[in-house]
Every structure is written in C-alpha cells, then in structure tokens.
Amino acid sequence: MNRGKKIYLCAINNVLSGSCSEDCRFCSQSARYRADIDRYGFKSLDTVLHEASIAISNGAVGYCLVTAGRSLDDRKCEYLSRTAKELKKRFPSLWLIGCNGTADEESLRHLAESGIDSYNHNLESSEGYYPQICTTHSWSERYSTCEAVKRAGLMLCCGGIFGMGESRKDREELIEAIASLRPEAVPVNFFIPNPSLPIGERNIDSDEALRVIESVSRKVSPSILMVAGGRESLLSGREEEMYRAGCNSIVIGDYLTTRGEKAERDRAAIANLGYEIADSCS
Ligand code: SF4
Numbered sequence: 503m504n505r506g507k508k509i510y511l512c513a514i515n516n517v518l519s520g521s522c523s524e525d526c527r528f529c530s531q532s533a534r535y536r537a538d539i540d541r542y543g544f545k546s547l548d549t550v551l552h553e554a555s556i557a558i559s560n561g562a563v564g565y566c567l568v569t570a571g572r573s574l575d576d577r578k579c580e581y582l583s584r585t586a587k588e589l590k591k592r593f594p595s596l597w598l599i600g601c602n603g604t605a606d607e608e609s610l611r612h613l614a615e616s617g618i619d620s621y622n623h624n625l626e627s628s629e630g631y632y633p634q635i636c637t638t639h640s641w642s643e644r645y646s647t648c649e650a651v652k653r654a655g656l657m658l659c660c661g662g663i664f665g666m667g668e669s670r671k672d673r674e675e676l677i678e679a680i681a682s683l684r685p686e687a688v689p690v691n692f693f694i695p696n697p698s699l700p701i702g703e704r705n706i707d708s709d710e711a712l713r714v715i716e717s718v719s720r721k722v723s724p725s726i727l728m729v730a731g732g733r734e735s736l737l738s739g740r741e742e743e744m745y746r747a748g749c750n751s752i753v754i755g756d757y758l759t760t761r762g763e764k765a766e767r768d769r770a771a772i773a774n775l776g777y778e779i780a781d782s783c784s
Pocket of ligand 1: 522523524525526529530531532569570571572603
C-alpha cells in the first residue's frame with residue numbers, strides 16, 4: 503500500500519560548532535548556557551569530504567553544511583563557497599544545503615554560484631512567541647532572510663521547532679507563516695530538552711506531533727517535508743503514522759549536538775514499511 507512513495511534521506515554536518523553569542527533558548531550552541539557540547543572552528547576540507555562520503559554511503563542524497571552563529575558573514579561565505587565547489591566536484595549529484603544564519607541576498611547569491619542548491623533558515627516559532635525564545639535578533643530578520651533566499655535563486659528550506667512552551671495557536675501561526683513563504687522543503691523539529699537550556703520540558707506529545715506534521719503537509723504542501731530533531735525521542739514506534747501524516751524525508755545520523763538513530767536502522771524501517779529510498783534529490 504505504501505509502494506511508490508519515496509523517502510529522502512538528508513545528513514547534517516556541523517562544520518563550525520558552538521560559542522555563539524546569541525541567546526536562542528533552545529540552542530546548546532549558545533555560549534550563554536554552557537552546555538556540554540563539542541566546540542571547534544571550521545572543519546578542514548578533507549574532513550568534510552570524508553564525512554560526506556560516509557553520509558552518501560548511508561544513503562544521504564541531501565547534505566547540509568551548518569555553521570553556528572547569527573549570520574552568514576564573509577569568512578563563512580568564503581569557506582562555504584570553497585567547500586561547496588569541492589563537494590560538487592567530488593559528488594556531483596549530492597544536493598547541498600547551507601544553514602548559516604541570517605544572510606543578505608548578495609552572500610546567498612555567492613553560495614548559489616558556488617554550488618549550494620538550497621538554504622535552510624527556520625522561522626523557529628510564531629512571530630508572537632519569538633521574543634520568548636530569542637531576544638538578540640528578531641523574527642522579522644529571519645523572515646527577510648527567507649525572502650532573500652528566494653530572490654538569490656536558491657531553493658528555500660524553512661521550518662521551525664515545536665514544543666518550546668508555545669500554545670497550539672502559536673503552532674498554527676508558525677505553520678501559516680511558513681506557508682506564506684512557499685518553501686520547497688520544510689523541516690519539522692521537536693524541542694530536545696537539555697538541562698543546560700532555559701527551556702525546561704518539551705510541551706508536545708506524539709499525538710500532537712503527528713497533528714503538526716499533518717497540518718504542515720496540508721497547509722504548506724512542500725515537496726520535501728522532513729521530520730528532523732526530536733524524531734527519535736518523540737515518534738519512535740510511530741514511524742508509519744509519521745510517514746502517512748505527510749513526512750517524506752528524515753535526517754539520518756547525528757544532529758548538530760545530539761545523537762541520532764543509526765542510519766541502517768532507519769533504512770531498514772523505511773524498507774519494512776514498503777517505501778522506496780530516493781536515490782537523488784532532483
Ligand atoms: S544563532 Fe544559531 S547557533 Fe546561535 S544560539 Fe541561535 S540557533 Fe544557536
């Protein structure tokens with residue numbers, strides 16, 4: 503019954519980690535919360551190429567290059583441009599995603615010309631709830647970056663995080679705001695509690711998580727609806743309902759600072775449900 507639906511696997515590489523001066527209350531990379539994570543400068547090109555080859559052997563068709571910090575500054579832009587060119591040379595069919603904070607159109611255009619295919623920038627929460635989760639930059643900056651992504655000719659990957667204390671109304675407003683941007687891909691994340699972070703518990707259960715996925719599928723209808731952070735802890739054992747609700751993409755391997763499921767387990771679970779694993783993003 504599930505035959506015909508393809509599931510897209512995406513891997514994340516945190517190429518610059520930690521020590522961010524912003525105060526996003528959900529993020530263990532903010533220096534303010536002293537979370538117990540690895541912090542390091544830009545990874546070497548050889549390391550990124552090696553890690554990309556492992557992700558591809560695990561089935562990844564999308565590869566997201568993430569940097570900690572508020573914005574895509576010149577240094578990051580040059581690093582990403584160099585890295586993207588080498589990745590495309592070595593793995594031409596690998597879909598490359600940049601996730602590097604707020605950005606202007608010119609820098610985003612530079613990434614597009616270097617081989618980056620999509621840019622991920624999440625709205626994170628509804629505009630009304632945003633001041634509860636971040637005070638060092640504004641929701642409108644985030645929204646403007648998403649608009650600049652489209653003008654720069656990149657595909658837009660834009661989603662948010664659910665379960666950070668927001669109300670059901672906030673969730674619906676976030677989904678409507680995402681829909682207004684008409685992104686090609688939407689990552690749906692569920693907050694992962696960490697004792698270092700100011701947000702305590704996650705205020706979402708698995709039934710509500712499935713309802714959120716279904717609502718994103720119905721109201722945004724993106725080509726790619728990815729269930730990302732929090733999937734393992736919230737929807738384990740409910741994967742079939744997750745895919746039926748509209749999910750057609752997952753993150754394989756580890757997240758930015760938290761461990762994910764083993765890639766072979768995810769692939770086996772997808773095959774058991776009768777879905778195909780996509781062999782390219784195009
Ligand atoms: S700007 Fe990015 S890296 Fe910095 S605290 Fe916020 S989410 Fe984390």
